[in-house]
Amino acid sequence: MAENRALKSGFAAEAHNKIKSKYDPQLAFQLLQWIKDLTNEDIDTDGDSKNFHATLCDGKILCKLINILQPGTIPEKKINDSKLAFKKMENINHFLEGAQKLGVPSEEIFQTVDLWEQQNLTAVCICLQSLARKAHKYGHKSLGPKEAEPNIRTFSEEQLKAGEGVIGLQYGTNKGATASGIVFGNTRHM
Template sequence: MSFQNASTNLDQDLKNSRQSKYQSSEPEVKQWIYNILSIPKNIQTQYSQNNLDLLDILKDGEVLCKLGNLLPIDNKPTSKYKNSKMPFIQMENISFFLSTCKTIGIPHDEIFQTVDLFERKDPYQIIITLISFSRKAHDLSPTSFPTLIGPKTVKVKPTIPKKPIGLSSKYN
């Protein structure tokens, strides 16, 4: 693979791999957010002129909470979000979104931690969460979330091949 280097260790290789995946997925995720929230082109241009990447746009948690507020669920945690420059309030906004993700059934291993976003610890995990969110949100409200991001889900499970006779146990 192109991101492997003999002068780096496994942790660095994994970090580089996830960073590469983040960079390739980021434009699609940003465009999906712009489309879902109907963000005008002039604001999108302003974001790109200021060199704001996805993490910069999401860091205060407000955009995430706006996405969560589009869901047709009762007692939305995201409805409590606040506009603030204080880090504690911004992290609280992010946690409101993460609570919403849990509420709609996104698996725990696909949900990022607040520090992944706020401190830029694992950018690709944010992408994974938003891909999962787009799928669940589309299932709950196809009118508010008409498009999906990321790879398509498999509808038909693959058949499991039978073991050769010599490898199968006598109890199967």
């Protein structure tokens, strides 16, 4: 995992420290509490980054979460109990695919290494937060603000034609005024 890597230095260290500074332990606590409530797993809900990583890094709880929101999204035979790193990372990848199926936009999906190697736990929180907002669509308690619902409007051909005859004020109007006769300032001397 990440402990076998060389320490970052220079710009890379600055960038990584900036990413780590955006991690919100309070949000992580809320997300872990939400996961605990849905999955009925006995997990530590401390929002500390080390606990957050340790709780979610094998991906099994995340896969269980997806299957609770939408049963059968990840087949049980695909979820790995193995101690091998690549099998755990595969679980995380199954979660990410399932999250996209449930409507999490691709901009809010994290990379597997963001969680596995603790590269960007903030991105993991963003993904889980997005998934938590969509939980009400699947009959479960959601977390965060309610998402907007589409308000589709349909207009008849008659209504659309009526709008073509109106000249909007954004096109401008001068109500018959002209610029003739305006003398402003002194004349130009050559």
